[in-house]
Amino acid sequence: MASTFETVAGIIADTCDIERDTITPDSHAINDLGIDSLDFLDVAFAIDKAFGIKMPLEQWTQEVNDGKVSSDEYFVIKNLCANIDKLVAAKAG
């Protein structure tokens, strides 16, 4: 079974037409990979489907906009994957 990172990187590569090799765990989806908000909705849809979850994008965006957390927390790929794993675990639990 593919790791969360492999699945997410594959989704980003396919959805945003980004070379798979340029996507690393430390890549920031927006600042490094240049994914805009509309494309990120496509990524979110594909992730939601692939993992059977509903990523709380509105909440995450609000927290970043309010300055409560750095965007790194949700948009650096390894952190995004960790949050996906939490959502999957919460759903299973």
Add this chain to the structure above:
Amino acid sequence: MRLEYFQMVDRLTALDPEARLVRADCRVPDESPVFEGHFPGHPILPGVLMIETMAQTGGWLVLATLRFASMPFLTQVREAKMRAFVVPGQALEAEARLVHDGSGYAVVEATLASAGKKVAEAEIRYRVVPFPNETLRAQMLENARRIGVPEEFFDA
């Protein structure tokens, strides 16, 4: 349909957020300035208005699902096909199914049919955001009542 006002849906015939389904009747007007240009001597409903009709139908489902707490705005149309001409006076049945209710976005699959035959289809995606002002929300509620959205969906 009142094409000039972008009121594409005449009446909802089914609205079931639990089943993620909406259906609507939409009758193409006999006359409209739209048909004077599209096309002279061969009036047909523009494909973009067929898409708009499907988008609005799916939009009502999203609004009802969210109980009018937020507003869906069209962001993407995928795999759109216009399979047949639609002419003035033609009765259409629109149907949309909610494929995914995401956080801040929604995805529907919609069709447009006439006399049981599919004339258009598309996957439609929306960005779902708070109403930008009370004027729009009030107008959407008024439109919702006009097309028969039950009051139980207005409790946001």
